[in-house]
Amino acid sequence: MLRDELVAAAEWVCQYLGQLPETPVSRPMPARRRARLRDAPLDRTGGELWQILDFVREEIAPFPTGNGHPAFFAWINSPPAPAGLIAELLASAINATCGMGENALMDLERGTVRTLADLAGLPSTAGGVLTSGGSMANLLALATARTWFLTRRGSADGPAYDRDHARLTLYYNAQAHMSVAKAAACIGIPAHRLRPIPSDTQHRLDPAALRAAVTADQAAGLLPFCTVTTLGTTATGAVDPLEPVTALCRSTGMWHHADGAWGGLGAMVPALAHLYQGVADVDSMTVDPHKTLSVPVGCGALLVTDPEYLHTAFSHRASYLTPGEPDTLPWLSHSTIELTRPGTRALALWATLHHLGGDGVAALLQHYLTLADRLREKITASPRLELVAGGPWPVACFRLTGTTTPDPGALHTRVARRVQTAGRAYLATVTVDDRTVLRACLCNYRTHESDLDLLLREVLQAADSDCAEPPDAPPRDRPSATAGHPVQSDDAVRTE
Structure with missing residues (x-):
């Protein structure tokens, strides 16, 4: 059967x-059909397997x-x-779950993420984790940046955390994807400490305006902790300048995250390579394989030049989750907020890359x-x-x-x-x-x-x-x- x-x-x-x-x-989907999908009761007796295909063919695929x-x-x-x-x-x-334990798909994810980082032009130290998409990758990136920043200040916990977290400010192109502001809200950065930076005539983040905003916030006693550049803005496809932003982040102690959900792989295209000068120096990058690579929906990635920063942000222990031998690699759940993670992401990404080359x-x-x-x-x-x-x-x-x-x-x-x-x-x-x-x-x-x-x-x-x-x-x-x-x-x- x-x-x-x-x-x-x-x-x-x-x-x-x-x-x-x-x-x-x-x-257009008729209102009665929408209501039928929302409100259908569960039968007391089970159905047949063949009914699944009929249901998809009649109720889902036409819309x-x-x-x-x-x-x-x-x-x-x-x-x-x-x-x-x-x-x-x-x-x-x-x-198999790609969160805890050891299995082949978990190692495949590690290797495929490494391949993705190579394609993006990141250094050989880079690693990361697959996500449901760019929104989740941006959320993980901002949470990682926050932990990295506060840990360096010695304020990752206790009263010092409360004091410093209340002064964190985030910077991004005014043309950035809405998931950046949403991610900031999720990690507790309120709207009044978000700084959408004006763009230039080509809709790219203006480095001079960014520097002015950071300088003003420092003078006001705030703590600039992260700048997000966009590699391929949703509205116009613009690519923010990387090198001047990285230089500012290094001089002010900020994290530089590049949201390349759409354009993260542009460094490998000769016509675009000049726009990606300095891409190897960003601290993290979002890439969405389910956009430009056509991996089925539900496959994004966060790439980090030093994966240990992910472990610092997300590694949590429990007595019912005991790793194997001491020399085994950290579980992938220590690089994200998910514990149970589907292996479909890793195999679908590997298969697509393997097919394309x-x-x-x-x-x-x-x-x-x-x-x-x-x-x-x-x-x-x-x-x-x-x-x-x-x-x-x-x-x-x-x-x-x-x-x-x-x-x-x-x-x-x-x-x-x-x-x-x-x-x-x-x-x-x-x-x-x-x-x-x-x-x-x-x-x-x-x-x-x-x-x-x-x-x-x-x-x-x-x-x-x-x-x-x-x-x-x-x-x-x-x-x-x-x-x-x-x-x-x-x-x-x-x-x-």
């Missing part, structure tokens, strides 16, 4: 992925986020790499960059569109021109909603320089230039419809799902 249902599930997965490019990017589709451009959400799909199934069957990783990143260049060229060439921002990471922020609307931001919001509802493509809006504009990012290995043309046609058609119809009018047609198209392959990026 198990074998039959696994085979049926595998066949359905292949069919689902093969047909995906010909289906709507997303579908995706859309990120598997090659015409999805809204957020930095990738489709699953085939190697990652296979690895997650196998790791789930083994079902180093050259394949670089080619995959270059694929995204090349498409983004083409998209920006097409926007610039259009008489009805204006490129507002974008790059160096693969994103384009743009606006409609020649309109007479008194509220361009509302127009762009309506246009994005019309494109989403029509279902042939999907993009979002973002605020850039206090203006709401359209935003398209690229992180799907199945996306090709024809998908860029489709996106821009949909945007212009939605703009025309907005002028011709009331803002809340529904679209007049929607694509239908068709079957039979195999998964596209691209030898250059070796993802299938």
